Amino acid sequence: MHDSGFLIKLVDEAIERQVNNALRQRNLTLVQVWVLRSLNRKEDKTCSFKELEKILNVAQSTCAGIINRLAEKKFVECFTNPHDKRVKLARLTSTGENYVQDVEQEIIDFNDRLYAGISDEELKIFFSVLKKMYENME
Incomplete structure (x- = not known):
């Protein structure tokens, strides 16, 4: 039996180390870029x-x-929902949006290097298996 957990940990740490x-x-971290990219995918960037918290799976x-540090760097702005003051919102600023556009090619290049020698079919299976493994642990 293969020790998949240890191998997944090694791959995760290598990816995080290289990206960071x-x-x-x-002056950003991988998780901060995930936030910026998540906001950029939203129609209203908010x-x-x-x-x-759910997207990142963090407390x-x-x-x-994370959001407050991005706000300090002027990548996001924070405000409360005008209809429900209990709900805090983050919106991507033009600075943040420009950054995401700049970094997208770097992400594509990194993924190309990461997936070198792996076919599209193998990647499809790999992601399917990873998803199932994750669901098994929930």
């Missing part, structure tokens, strides 16, 4: 903190810290 090293020049305090 590349992002260090921009998302609730609660929804981002409320962790999510708030």
